[in-house]
Amino acid sequence: MNDRGFEALRIAAIVPCHNEEAAVGRVVRDLKKAVPAMDVFVYDNCSVDRTRAVAEAAGAEVRVEDQPGKGNVIRRALADIDADVYVMIDGDGTYDAAALPDMLRALVAGPLDHVTGVRVAHTKSAYRSGHELGNQLFNKVVSRIFGRPVTDMLSGYRVLSRRFVKSFPAVSRAFEIETELTVHAINNRVPQGEVAVGFRDRSEGSESKLRTYHDGFRIARMITRLLHHERPLALYSTVAAVMVLTALGLAAPVVQEYLQTGLVGRFPTAFGAASLVIIAMIVLVVGILLDGLRKVRQETTRIAYMTIAAIPRSTCGPALGVAAGVDAPITRTAREMRPVESPEPTATRSAAQASGRM
Numbered sequence: 001m002n003d004r005g006f007e008a009l010r011i012a013a014i015v016p017c018h019n020e021e022a023a024v025g026r027v028v029r030d031l032k033k034a035v036p037a038m039d040v041f042v043y044d045n046c047s048v049d050r051t052r053a054v055a056e057a058a059g060a061e062v063r064v065e066d067q068p069g070k071g072n073v074i075r076r077a078l079a080d081i082d083a084d085v086y087v088m089i090d091g092d093g094t095y096d097a098a099a100l101p102d103m104l105r106a107l108v109a110g111p112l113d114h115v116t117g118v119r120v121a122h123t124k125s126a127y128r129s130g131h132e133l134g135n136q137l138f139n140k141v142v143s144r145i146f147g148r149p150v151t152d153m154l155s156g157y158r159v160l161s162r163r164f165v166k167s168f169p170a171v172s173r174a175f176e177i178e179t180e181l182t183v184h185a186i187n188n189r190v191p192q193g194e195v196a197v198g199f200r201d202r203s204e205g206s207e208s209k210l211r212t213y214h215d216g217f218r219i220a221r222m223i224t225r226l227l228h229h230e231r232p233l234a235l236y237s238t239v240a241a242v243m244v245l246t247a248l249g250l251a252a253p254v255v256q257e258y259l260q261t262g263l264v265g266r267f268p269t270a271f272g273a274a275s276l277v278i279i280a281m282i283v284l285v286v287g288i289l290l291d292g293l294r295k296v297r298q299e300t301t302r303i304a305y306m307t308i309a310a311i312p313r314s315t316c317g318p319a320l321g322v323a324a325g326v327d328a329p330i331t332r333t334a335r336e337m338r339p340v341e342s343p344e345p346t347a348t349r350s351a352a353q354a355s356g357r358m
Helices: 004-006 024-034 053-056 072-078 097-109 131-146 178-185 213-228 232-260 267-306 346-355
Strands: 010-016 041-044 062-066 083-088 115-120 158-161 192-199
Touching: 010 024, 010 053, 010 072, 024 041, 024 053, 024 097, 041 053, 041 072, 053 232, 072 178, 083 097, 083 232, 097 115, 097 158, 097 192, 115 178, 131 178, 131 213, 158 178, 213 232, 213 267, 232 267
Parallel strands: 010 041, 010 083, 041 062, 115 192
Antiparallel strands: 083 158, 115 158
16 A cells, blocks of 8 residues: 555544643654644643644644543543544654554554554663663563563554554553553454654653653553453462462471371461461462453453454555564564664664665
8 A cells, every 4th residue: 555545544643742842743743744644633631831832833633631641641532533543652752753654554454453663762862761671671571471572562652453442441541551552452362563663862852751660660560450350360370379389388397297296286387378278279269250251351352343344455565664464573673673873864764664674
């Protein structure tokens, strides 16, 4: 599909913003330049600067979400906006809008339901101190827990199909929304892919809203909550096994003493060990029950997903930077790419295109 083919689709870009007057105008203009037929919605989230005025002047439709938090913005936008394709991108100007056509082609050529823009930093300062390491750690944890390789689970640059959006619950309140999107796609086994995108320094005058430790703990808590909801049997059986092993450790000397003397000299320890075993069995039963509820919930989500038709597949085949295929990476991952020193937008586009040809 060439870029004119996008005109047949209703594409909506969602740009959450909090005090982004220094960058949002450029983001809106770059998005409209990349995909002229796309509608751009800037959601002002409790800004106290000129974010709204700058976004409107750049040609965006500005809406307001009074509940603070990126997750609240995305939840509201996905519910209010009706489109065939949804684009999610931050309003801080760090993502390369020129990569959007490749992401859209990937979605249509699949057809896929979820395309993640894997960040390729153009300068060493693009990531704040500790953020890249934290992202890699969360990627490994989620990959291990949920059984699918994840390259950039915290990327805020995504393209989503209508049927993905309308079957996505969106319960997050803040920056853990990306984690929820990633796990939802993995658990429901929707066709998804990745496209390398440029990642640059924030515009001068723009400040990061991500609080390293506070939001890091929120993301970790979200992963734990998702593990409880999406892998309850694995979680509760592990807890039960630990409790049983602890009980056996406590009971071993009591049993040995009983075999030697015929007496139970440490009755409280024996009682505690027996209680732990009983509690472990209860925990295991809870895990089994929750796993049954999980299956019902997944089936309900799948039914809602199947009621919406997929995006018509492009008859033109794969486009530049896109490999045909379902549920597989589209381009080389960020770990396989070397950072590019040049911060210019043209270099960003070249890096993304070069990765597609490899």
